[in-house]
Amino acid sequence: MAERKINVIDEIKKASRSVTTGIEEKDIEHWVEIYIMGKAYKVPAALTIMQAMEYAGYRFVRGCGCRAGFCGACSTVYRKKGEYRLQTAMACQTRVEDGMFLVQIPFSPAEKPSYDLGREKPEPSVFLKYFPEIARCVSCNTCTKACPQDLEVMDYIQAALRGDFRAVADGSFDCIQCGLCAIRCPAEIVHYHVAQLGRRMYGKYLNPLEKNAEQRVKEIEEGRFKEEMDRLLKATDEELERIYAEREREPD
């Protein structure tokens, strides 16, 4: 029995090899050719752009963070052979395709204005106060086309111009601050900073503060739970095990 268990772990280890220790040529059936900054490399067809660059010999310092589509570190632009369109993607979330010419944009220069949320009022003018350049939007929709999260970026910039906090907050909620919109915008707007201000204003001022948490904080400050907690801290493990076993699960 014990032997069998060791085998299970070994089998799992073997099955996961391609994502834990790097890929070996002999395991690959399908290949494509990509061009990393113009140089051709033959890479396994099943990989993301990020994995393919590693396969080709790159070891990332920049341009790689979460490896899961959350952090916005791996912005990439590419053109495919024979196509005029310049496309954008997150390297960790996009499969390589034959004939991709690609380069990463690991940094997008953009200053973020400082503000003290406590001193701002949720008035429509707050957007223009910190981001006057949004008035220069020419509605070309380039930002929307560039967004790897498929957000309606232009719409939320237009909403900011109108001072519609809810629309900015909702429309930009999935933004991973990758910077691709800002790099492409002819009006030099830094969309994701505008969105961040909008969401925080909305979260703080336009979404009523929750009452349960407020009440509970007060109760804790007043020492409502102190005695009970003191008891738990002193209880024997057997007592705590019993309490744990007897917990009642609230209904679904």
Add this chain to the structure above:
Amino acid sequence: MPELRFIGGYPEYMRESIEVVNRTRPKRMEQPRAMTKEEREEVLKLHPDYAPGGKRKIRIGQNKGDIAPNEVVDLLEAYPLIQPGEIDLGKVDYETDILIIGGGLAGTTAALWANDSGIPKGKILLTNKLRHGDSNSMMAEGGTQAADRPNDSPAIHFIDAYGGGHFTNKRDVLRALVEDAPFIIKWLEGLGAMFDKNEDGYFEEKWGGGTCRKRMHACRDYTGLEELRVIRDEFRSREIPVLEFYPAIELLTDEGGKVVGAILWNMETEEYKVVKAKATILATGGFGRLHIRGFATTNHYGATCDGVVMAYRAGAKLRDTDTVQYHPTGAAFPQQIVGLLLTEKLRSSGAQPVNKRGEAFVFPLEPRDVEASALIRECYVRNNGITTPTGMKGVWLDTPRIDLINGEGYLERSFPGMVRMFKRFGIDMIKDPVLVFPTLHYQNGGVEIDPQARTNVEGLFVAGEVSGGVHGKNRLMGNSTLDCMVFGRRAGIFAAQYVKKGVRVGKLGLNHVERYVKELKEAGIRTDRRSPMLLPDYRGKAVLARMIDIF
């Protein structure tokens, strides 16, 4: 080999089983019952953390004799990246009150509270290995626990976490966690974080595995992203100094053994910098990229255990190093996202693990280790898994069941990130199930702290995943983002207090490293391993074989 034909993102051969899952869905309305204690014990023998092998004793340092995963011991029993003699400590590049190493939720929160506790912004320095925010924190999907509903209490939260931690949590530290939790949620709300709320303005709180109350606060399935980008925006608004691509590679100590700063390393120019600090807060996160036992991981690129290694050399005590958390549901298909997390919240919202024959074989909200073991058993012992084209095995997570229970549109609304991730690879998780297998997720133990986030080494504070004690040997979902903010805040406050009382920083030194090297040699540990690891290496084998170092 002929090209595989894909339909709806899946190879044709997998579709057959998917059809069975889709067909049996209405018959699976009732959940399988939870396992008995005996059943749990039996299945747990298959868990990568309990199955024999994979761990050994640490031979040197404070925790000599303790057990840890081989991959961790390899880093502890390794030589430093630098030779103490080659570093000029005479020239100090940055002098500061508080140095914070690591900019996830823990480190960034610490900076704000140090500032709130009277340390001027110019006397705080945060340094990060990657960009500020590229971290495990960014990826938390499920939520953050806080006992704030009327039928809940800090005591119930405590019991859930203590039982979940197999009764090994450090109790006073756990107490701080549960008592600060509602405050942390309120604090975030005040900074403008957008938690999910219902029409009446109350938090929409969800189940988490192992809890007996619904207390998971979520921001759709981007909880960590929302929490961290709000906190980081506040950090940036306050203009607190920050360095990026500047990992710490060793702590500094003075004659008295206090931690008094660190050596940083510019990853691009390869130059080192010396930071002198009155207090140092370590917040470097976890170790998923060590791929313990060969498992794929949910963790970010920089999760390489650096903090534990550096602190250990400086004499800090570790605890609960013997356990590792695997998440039951990592993606097993497609290849591009293997290992990435499918949040537990999917299961608490109705998604069910189902085998290739369309049978629900496990209660979906068992504790993580039990749930993970049940999936492994289904795949590798009972052979009821589905094999992917690259040889991975997995079982289905029946996601369409979520809409069946909560109404159409719910899945898309509540899990936009998940839905998007699969859509990118042609899979519609609203209509079809997705393939899952356990994945390496969380570092349960770490550097031992007390309720003030202090360690046994003066001047060294620790917060977040790198710390040990609060979760004991097993963490519950939603307690670690909370841990980061509770102890990040406490580290900030108590480090500020420590600094304000007056700290005499002696001569900067690396005596602790020299001592450690001596101990390594005396223990007969001869190896060319070096640590901290900083980043993993995924370069192709063929390239590495022909690489020459001449430039």
